[in-house]
Each structure stands twice: as structure tokens, then as C-alpha cells.
Amino acid sequence: MSNSDSRINPRQLGTPRGGSYAAAPTSSDRKNRNKPTRGRKKSIFEAYMSKEDVSAGLKRGELIQGPLRINPKKYHEAFIPSPDGTRDIFIDGVVARNRALNGDIVVVRLLPKEQWKVIKPDGSDKETEATRESDVPEDMLGTCVPRETAKDNAESPDVIIEAQFDDNEAEHGQDHLQDVLADDVKKLSLDTGEKVKAVGIGAVQKTKQDDAPKVNDPRLLPDKFLQRTAKVVYILEKKHSRAATGFIKLLADKNSELFRKCAMFSPVDHRVPRAYVSLADCPSDFVARPEDYSNMLFICRIVDWKEDSNFATGQLAKSLGQAGEIEPETEGILTEYGVDFSDFSPEALECLPQSLPWSISPRELAKRRDLRKECIFTIDPSTAKDLDDALSCKQLPDGNFEVGVHIADVSYFVLEETALDKVASERATSVYLVQKVIPMLPKLLCEELCSLNPMQDRLTFSVMWKVTPEGKILDEWFGRTVICSCVKLSYDHAQSMIENPGKVFSPEELPPVSPQHSVAEVQQAVLNLHRIAQHLRKQRFIDGALRLDQLKLSFTLDQESGMPQGCYIYQYRDSNKLVEEFMLLANMAVAHQIYRSFPERALLRRHPPPQTKLLKDLMEFCNQVGLDIDFSTAGTLHKSLNETFGADKYSEARKEVLTNMFSRPMQMALYFCTGVLKDETLFRHYALNVPFYTHFTSPIRRYADVLVHRLLSASLGASAPIKLEKDALQRQADHCNDRKMASKRVQELSADLFFAIFVRECGPLESEAMVMGVLNEAFDVLVLKFGVQKRIYCNALPLLGFHFQKVGRKPELTLMWEPEKLEQESVSQ
Numbered sequence: 001m002s003n004s005d006s007r008i009n010p011r012q013l014g015t016p017r018g019g020s021y022a023a024a025p026t027s028s029d030r031k032n033r034n035k036p037t038r039g040r041k042k043s044i045f046e047a048y049m050s051k052e053d054v055s056a057g058l059k060r061g062e063l064i065q066g067p068l069r070i071n072p073k074k075y076h077e078a079f080i081p082s083p084d085g086t087r088d089i090f091i092d093g094v095v096a097r098n099r100a101l102n103g104d105i106v107v108v109r110l111l112p113k114e115q116w117k118v119i120k121p122d123g124s125d126k127e128t129e130a131t132r133e134s135d136v137p138e139d140m141l142g143t144c145v146p147r148e149t150a151k152d153n154a155e156s157p158d159v160i161i162e163a164q165f166d167d168n169e170a171e172h173g174q175d176h177l178q179d180v181l182a183d184d185v186k187k188l189s190l191d192t193g194e195k196v197k198a199v200g201i202g203a204v205q206k207t208k209q210d211d212a213p214k215v216n217d218p219r220l221l222p223d224k225f226l227q228r229t230a231k232v233v234y235i236l237e238k239k240h241s242r243a244a245t246g247f248i249k250l251l252a253d254k255n256s257e258l259f260r261k262c263a264m265f266s267p268v269d270h271r272v273p274r275a276y277v278s279l280a281d282c283p284s285d286f287v288a289r290p291e292d293y294s295n296m297l298f299i300c301r302i303v304d305w306k307e308d309s310n311f312a313t314g315q316l317a318k319s320l321g322q323a324g325e326i327e328p329e330t331e332g333i334l335t336e337y338g339v340d341f342s343d344f345s346p347e348a349l350e351c352l353p354q355s356l357p358w359s360i361s362p363r364e365l366a367k368r369r370d371l372r373k374e375c376i377f378t379i380d381p382s383t384a385k386d387l388d389d390a391l392s393c394k395q396l397p398d399g400n401f402e403v404g405v406h407i408a409d410v411s412y413f414v415l416e417e418t419a420l421d422k423v424a425s426e427r428a429t430s431v432y433l434v435q436k437v438i439p440m441l442p443k444l445l446c447e448e449l450c451s452l453n454p455m456q457d458r459l460t461f462s463v464m465w466k467v468t469p470e471g472k473i474l475d476e477w478f479g480r481t482v483i484c485s486c487v488k489l490s491y492d493h494a495q496s497m498i499e500n501p502g503k504v505f506s507p508e509e510l511p512p513v514s515p516q517h518s519v520a521e522v523q524q525a526v527l528n529l530h531r532i533a534q535h536l537r538k539q540r541f542i543d544g545a546l547r548l549d550q551l552k553l554s555f556t557l558d559q560e561s562g563m564p565q566g567c568y569i570y571q572y573r574d575s576n577k578l579v580e581e582f583m584l585l586a587n588m589a590v591a592h593q594i595y596r597s598f599p600e601r602a603l604l605r606r607h608p609p610p611q612t613k614l615l616k617d618l619m620e621f622c623n624q625v626g627l628d629i630d631f632s633t634a635g636t637l638h639k640s641l642n643e644t645f646g647a648d649k650y651s652e653a654r655k656e657v658l659t660n661m662f663s664r665p666m667q668m669a670l671y672f673c674t675g676v677l678k679d680e681t682l683f684r685h686y687a688l689n690v691p692f693y694t695h696f697t698s699p700i701r702r703y704a705d706v707l708v709h710r711l712l713s714a715s716l717g718a719s720a721p722i723k724l725e726k727d728a729l730q731r732q733a734d735h736c737n738d739r740k741m742a743s744k745r746v747q748e749l750s751a752d753l754f755f756a757i758f759v760r761e762c763g764p765l766e767s768e769a770m771v772m773g774v775l776n777e778a779f780d781v782l783v784l785k786f787g788v789q790k791r792i793y794c795n796a797l798p799l800l801g802f803h804f805q806k807v808g809r810k811p812e813l814t815l816m817w818e819p820e821k822l823e824q825e826s827v828s829q
Helices: 027-032 051-060 169-175 183-188 326-336 362-366 419-427 443-449 491-499 519-542 574-597 612-624 634-641 651-663 703-715 726-762
Strands: 063-067 077-080 089-092 105-110 196-200 230-237 243-250 262-267 275-278 296-304 312-322 376-380 389-395 401-408 457-467 473-484 487-490 553-557 564-569 603-606 670-673 767-774 778-783 788-793 799-807 810-817
Touching: 051 063, 051 105, 051 230, 063 077, 063 230, 089 105, 089 230, 243 312, 243 326, 262 296, 275 296, 296 326, 312 326, 326 726, 376 491, 376 519, 376 574, 389 519, 389 574, 401 519, 401 574, 419 703, 419 726, 457 574, 457 703, 473 574, 473 703, 487 491, 487 519, 491 519, 491 574, 519 574, 519 634, 553 726, 564 726, 574 603, 574 703, 603 703, 612 651, 634 651, 651 767, 651 778, 670 726, 703 726, 767 810
Parallel strands: 196 767, 275 312, 376 487
Antiparallel strands: 063 105, 077 089, 105 230, 243 262, 243 296, 262 275, 296 312, 376 389, 389 401, 401 457, 457 473, 553 564, 603 670, 767 778, 778 788, 799 810
16 A cells, blocks of 8 residues: 555654755755845755756757656655666756745756766665666556455456556655655554564565776766756646645744735645745634644645745635544545546536436437346445446357447537536546545436446446357447346345355345346356356456455445445455456456557557666665565566465465555556557556557446447447547547546545554554565564555664564665563564
């Protein structure tokens, strides 16, 4: 679980996080600053280059552009990826960052070589890389997010496989395995009041070259011991929302002119600057009673940051409520990540059918294949309300099967260039929090007209295949259909059918089934789908697919208060796998169909291969600790990971640690327009190991799928080609990528928040953990019961001492524990 910018209340649960941010000079900043001159304020930051000069500099290769990643724990350190895939470029200090915020697309100029960073060879220099936030592609990673709390998931191949990946590389590079909660919450976290029993798998820490020369002048060192440094000269795109949550305080200097006009806003997230806000925007009694607001969360929008000021200028947007409470913290998370949770506008709602109850017109029925009498059903969490996919499986006289994937026909209701289409395209995705969903589309569509509710006629887009019992595809059909689902099964119901194939289920054990179909018919269809899915899955991995299943923490909530009562690791079972296989199959089939029809305007999803530098580092590490891992392809990596690591009770834990390590070099999967990317080999999906892939199966919650539905309809001659030209389609694809990443971050932070509150309310907790890596003064552990990672600092433990050394090329940390009783001797570990 990631928590690099965990949102729990800094005052109740730890030290303030935003309180120390100003443009305090670092070593490199000091070189760039002159003493102020009398009579005018000296600029702290450089003026940005002109757009023309930036464009020319990029063309000449003198400047480099990329997304900025700021270390959440050491906000003066930032990185951008190197275009050639080597070690990230380091931006040292707030001044060098030049007012850019986390996630912004910036343009940088490299500093002279004498200012490059020397990489220490002792293993203590951790901050050398910055992988992009949430970089693990959901199409390969199985976190098994339970659809009980987020319908986002288990059925759709991309969410079961959505990684709950630590984006801590922005903070400690690929060496770092993140804490469960930020330092702010360490008082309630697992390293305080909790005994951690550590079981090692070997020291998981990238070792640096032992032969590094003992020289500090970068000009005398070979490049392999150096990290290039740079300064920001231009912000190409302000990706950061410029919104932050935090606290307001009176200024320290009561005699200053500013004291009578402004307060200081201190953000919870260190990566956002402190800002002056107008006292006129603060509560009326704030100046008289500032202590009343010491624990009150506010939202502030950064509106300016002048070249001559340490602090930004902000505008207080609203008061959220007390820090450390679920709803104020949640609203803060949503606002910071630019999630639109406002009500839908009247203009958007006017696009929906106005005469209710709605029914399918005879004219529309005549255009569609009528499947209402077929045995079609949904498999979802018991609590799911937005049912956007259904399955069918009918045995044919020749012994083969007709299998169907039926997806809600959202594009029938959301027409191009309408007000509703505009809102959906801007939101781009539903956002799943622990306690609720922020929907992409209005409730009337999500939960009623588009949701494939049982025993109701619904419009669908279907992919149907004729397949052999072994899963070999003989024929394929796409088309607009109308269905009537006969039952809403939960994953538990489907799992029970799979585990008890001979059982006769009584009506009381299952939800209501349509009178047109028997329980036995539904059960047989589930079993047939399961058997075919097993063949499909086996063949996918034979063909070289990769899956990295990371642990996913789920919560049980009190129905009255909404507070977390417990947490557990979500179990990903055969019923989840069944749905996943057919969703993957449908997505791949549609990708081929729309690319064949629109080679210049298909919206596909690509997954680039792992980052070269990080993969090379991981390969070196595995060699050092004696792990025989074949990194040559996605398939060989999957095979290596799934071979047993020992036969003891910790073999599964070792696998979890290695899964985490293998996730780090992986890149994000991305939507793209085929006409913009000329090289077809770049279309490939690394993890699935297929040439073409897209998203078709979740149009209720993903706008990319709505676009794909329109493309598929046009490819079948059922509608006109989409109006977006390839460049506009690429811009929409980029926006979908941005919002998907933001949504994922919000989902992770929501889980962090609930876990922190759970520990605060129910802790301290005692749990077994496995050591994942060692540093010179700390070590990282995976807490097995909760699937969370935590950094344990030696100075926070009851130790007589500790010793870090290299054994060969392997780092080793020895702990000397204080004896529990005076007469006992200390214990080394």
C-alpha cells in the first residue's frame, strides 16, 4: 500500500508535514543565490524562458522535458526521467525546481558536470531514482481489489489487475520500499507499540559498485558514479491541480504589515509550498481565536508564486472540518487530485431520458439481435450497483459452446458532443474510495438504465464466440443486442458453484432466478465457463503473459458510523478469474476489430516493456543474492516468479516480496491513438504479451470504453465514424491516462486513510513481518497480515546498537537488541 502522501491528520497523528516548506536553500541553491541588493527585492527564482526559446532548445537537444516527481519525504529533492532510460535526472532544491509542482511537465537544463551528484558506493545513498507514480500497469498486476468496496474491479481484467503499487520511487528511487503510512502517522503505525517479528529473505537492497573511487569532484569520475542534475527553466503543462489541504496560522511577526493582511497556509503535503492567504478569506474570528482552528482542515488553491517570494500566494477555497476525520480528509484527497465530485449539471441531466420508467422502443429493438430468452447472468460483488457486464454460455449440438460477453450499451445514451458527453470525457473515470464511489455518469445511468439488472430488458453491445470445450475459438461475432439477465450472482455464489459442482442449490441459497431459466441451467453455464476459462488462462501463460499479484487490503465498515471495524486481505478466487478471462478475450477481440477498420483512429492500450535501468539493477541484485530469475520476456519472468521459493511456511511471503520488487521496473499501460504512433511494434502490451489490446468492458466507469464502443459501432456500419480526428483522440487518450493515474492515487490514499484510522482506533497491533530490504540505518518489511510495507528505523527500536556492512556485494544489517531482563544478554539479529 502506498502512502507517500498519506492524508491522515498531521496534528493528531504525528508531526506537521507542511510546516517547514519554504524556498530554503540547499547546497546547490546557495550556489545560485546572491545576497539581496538594497532598495528592491532580489529574485529567488529564475524567470522562465520564453516559449520560443524552449521550443528551439528542445529541438536542438539542449533542454529536456519530462514529468516532475518530488520526494514526499524530502521535498527539496525532485527528479525527471532520463529520456534514454538511464538514471533519473536530479533536481536539487526548491530554487532549482523553480516553482513547478509534483506531476507538472517541465523543461530542464542540465547543470555543469561539476554540479552533478556523486552516487555513494556504501548503499546509504538512496534517493537516486524517481519512477513515475503508480507506475505498475493494471493489466498485469493483480491486487484483487474487492468489488464489494469498489465495483471497479474484480470482473474487469484491468482492475483485478490494477496494482496497489507503491509510488515511492519518487521518494527513494528503486531502492526504497515504502512505509505503510507517512511519517506523520508513525505514532499510530506499525512501528510504534507494535512488535514486528522479522523473517529475512536476504537483504533486498541494491548494492552499489564497491570499486567506486573515493573522489568527490564529479569531473574526475566516470559517468556510472554520477547522477546528472538540472534546473527547471519552463513549465510546459501544469498537471498538478494547484489545490492542497492544510492548516492556517497567524504570521510569526506581529509587527509586520503582512500580519494585518495575511495568514500562512501550511499544506499537509510537503511538496506543495506554504502560501500567504488573505485574512479576509479566513473565518471572522480567526485572528482573535487562532487556537480554535489549529486542527481545522482547509482547502487552498495556489494562484501565484512570484520570482521574489519564498511563499506562494493562495486563495482559501473552503473549510473542510476536523483533521483525522474520514469525510474532511476524503474531500481533501479528492480536491487535491482534481476529482470532480460536484452534482451533474442540469444541462448534462437533460441528455438523459426524461420520461420514466424508460423502455426500449420497438424501432430500437428491430435494429438489434434479441437475446432476451438466452440464459445470461451477471457475476459481481453482492453490493455492486453498476453492473456493466454479463456472460452467457450455451452448449451447441456439436459439443462446442456459444459464449457471450454482453456489455452495457452506454454509447446509446451518451451521444457525441452533448453536455453529458463533455462531462463524462472530463471526468474520464469513476473514482472508487473505500466508502463510496464518485461516478463518471449520473446515477440514473450507472445504477438503472445502463446497469444490467436482473429480469429487466437492457441494451448491450455483445461479443460472441463459438469455442471448443478446450477454449479454441472457431468463430466470432460483434453486434448490438438486447438482453434480459436472469440472475445477479455474487462472486461468492459463483465460487460455491465451482467448488461444489454436484450440489443441488435450493432457491433460498441463491438470488431470485428468472422463471424462464432453472438454477441448474445457470449452474451448468457457470461450470462450463469456468472450465473454458481455465484453458484460456493456461494458454495465455504458455503464450508468455505475466501477472504480478500484490496483496490488497480491504475493510469492513460500521454501517452506522462508517468507521473501519476490521481489515483483511482480499482473496482472488476462481470466480474472479472466470470473469477476468472473458473480459480479456473481449477486449482483445475488439482491439483487433477497431484497428482493422480504423488503422489511423483506433483507441488502443499499450504497455511498454520495463524501464531498462531499473530492470538492469534488479537483475544485478537477483544475481547477487542467488535468485535464478529469467528476465528475458514477460513470460519467463512470470514462470520464474511462480516457481516455489522454498517449501517452508514463508514461501508465499517470499513470493510477495519478489512480486513487489519485480513491479518496480514496470511502466504504466497507456491509452493511445494508433494514427499518432507510427511504429506498430510499440502497440504491444508487454504484460499480456499481445500485439493489440483495448478497454471495451467497462463503459459505465471508463470514458475510454465509451469511445471504443463508438468505434466498434462504426466499424460494423451501425453508426457514423466518430467525429474526433486522430490528434484530438490522442489528447483525449492522454487525459484518460492522467485521470486514471489520479483515480488510482486517490484510491490508494483512501485505503491509507482508513488503515491509519483503523490502527488509531484498534491499535497497537502485533503482526509478523518479512524483511524486504536493508539500508544503512533502517530496514523495510512486509507486514504479512495486512499486506502493507513499512520502513523501520533503527533509532526507533530498543537496540544497544546496530552495524551495517557489505558482505561481498550484499548489504547486511546486524541489530543488537536490548535484553528484556537485566540478567539476560543482548541478542544479535
